[in-house]
Amino acid sequence: MLGEELPKLYDAEEHRSNSSQSFQARKNILLKTHGRPPWYDEDGLPVCDAFVIGIAGGSASGKTHVARQIVKSLGSVPTVVILSQDSFYKYHTEEEIALAHANRFDFDHPDALDMPMFAACLADLKACRQSNIPVYSFAEHQRLDETKYLYGASVIITEGIMALHDPSLRALYDLKVFVQCDSDLMLARRIQRDVKERGRSVEGVLEQYLRYVKPAFDNFVLPTSRYADIVVPGSNNSVAIDLISTHVRRQMNERARHFRKNMACTSIDKCLKPNDNHEDWNVIVLPQTPQLKGIYTTLRNEKTSRQDFIFFVDRLATFLAEKAMELLPYRDKVITTPTETAYSGKEPDVKHICGVSIIRSGGPLEKGLQRVLSDVAIGSLLVQSDAKTGEPLLLHVMLPKCIRHRRLAVDTWVFLLDAQIGTGASAFMAIRTLLDHGVQQDHIIFVTFLVAHNGGISVLHKAFPKVRIVCGAVDEGLRETWLEHYHSEGEGHHYGDGRKVWIVEPGMGQIGDRYYL
Ligand SMILES: Nc1ncnc2c1ncn2[C@@H]1O[C@H](COP(=O)(O)OP(=O)(O)O)[C@@H](O)[C@H]1O
């Protein structure tokens, strides 16, 4: 089931629900039915670009309608973005806005659009990078100060009158569509829509139509139909839409990857053992003092009460966060003490720093981080296993501003928090997500309670050799099992009736459950 009210998760940031956001802002949406499976290979590199559909056609021909029908008909494709070309109208001067209100500004010429910016945003989204796209107000004829963050689509549908006009855009499309509609019908729909949704008068719409819209359609829009792979009628178009969605679904199936099993079972020529030199693997283990062992003994004990579990987890999280802080670069700083003496000290040499927890089990580490960095921004990633395949799925992204914007992300240090690294598949997905945003590998410090030495740690290290991992213990085992309450009665284990999980042994059990439930 899809709808605009569903996808609050990916685009929630910078989404100010004020009245200045016109219909146009709501045209750019990200819809999800289930999480996004791995889009990268075992070397950590993205291997499947998003599938991009470009839809052109005259104004009010039904481009947005076609885009939405495709999404509906796709059903269960993980994440779909509808990106409207209208977002890329240029920034207008006072004089231009005055002309626009008098229906004397030409919005239908290709030069009215910032094509290079449109192509750059689309290229980023296609290559699995984030994009902060402009928000345009039809009522004000102006680009607004806010932007809209988008990330994580496996299908992108872009629509606009000039969507097939620019060669740099056409090069990005996997499928080019032209919506062919009768001129009378387009005019009738435009009058109806512009009066209802864009604050126009009938006279104004007609004036603009005759002066700019119709000539531009004949000169610039219609000729681009020759680039289309499919021409879709502007009404009664369900057959064409079915054809398109069948094609997209097939493409998605071909791109599906099987990842977690590979990570857990990849033959490991050099396993991480408790006595190995962990630093070779960029794994920094807390000194195994009797005090630390005492904390782990309490945490591993199944008889430990929830209250004690929370207390000791919070203590341990603080130790780990302190250790992680040691990995930051520091610069000299001279201060004056209350005795009015100069003191040559140090301070972290970082521009931006934040935490990102992989929910739910990264949550118990947040308190520790907040104890050592009181005002740190903490974002979250929801990675869950597909109940049938055990593959990781990215379900939810909520990142701090210093990661959402690429120009800030390159200078951001991230403490990535998760309770344990077993197969490493969730860690892998989280690290890839940060890299997609422009965070540098050596600025990622993974903080965790446990690492399984025969788990995915070696694959993780091979793919991301500069990521450092701070943990309190390295455990011996990793075992695939079925979670009891998902078993079907007396049927044994089947896909669909159980949930496969990998557990670290001896481990601490389900850390998130023990902390929160
Ligand atoms: N196939 C269709 N059947 C009925 N109404 C349609 C159809 N396609 C579009 N419309 C209506 O026409 C108007 C303009 O459609 P829209 O998709 O917004 O056009 P465009 O994006 O090309 O400007 C909307 O009110 C929409 O509901």
Ligand SMILES: O=c1ccn([C@@H]2O[C@H](COP(=O)(O)O)[C@@H](O)[C@H]2O)c(=O)[nH]1
């Ligand atoms: O400020 C503006 C910007 C654009 N327009 C008109 O919008 C259409 C394109 O939007 P569709 O959703 O494809 O119809 C274009 O024909 C411009 O004339 C505007 O009126 N004011």
